Amino acid sequence: MTQTSNRLFDEMARLMNDAAGAASGVRREVETVVKTQAERVLRNMDVVQREEFEAFKEMARLAREENDALKARIVALEAKLGG
Known part of the structure; x- marks a missing residue:
């Protein structure tokens, strides 16, 4: 039972780690898109x-x-x- 619990916790920890990595990648992608769009808008506004x-x-x-x-x-x- 303990071995099964440990495997379950290990699997959950791995999934959480993978999810955190994916969220970080999405965050970087969103930041890049927002920055690019903001630069384009400012350039078009002739700021x-x-x-x-x-x-x-x-x-x-x-x-x-x-x-x-x-x-x-x-x-x-x-x-x-x-x-």
Whole structure:
């Protein structure tokens, strides 16, 4: 009886292990499909990539700094002309 019980438990453990392996494979497959579909949707939406966004953000920061410097020069020149 004990030997039969051990075999039954061994078989159940093997089946559970196989099921866990299959579930893991399905999970990886679903992740791949979802990632591929998400990338396709984002590409079709013409969403900007992170690198492009960061480059544009840096350009905007530099333009603001230059604009602030030019404003300061204008104020200084106007003060010079006015007074």
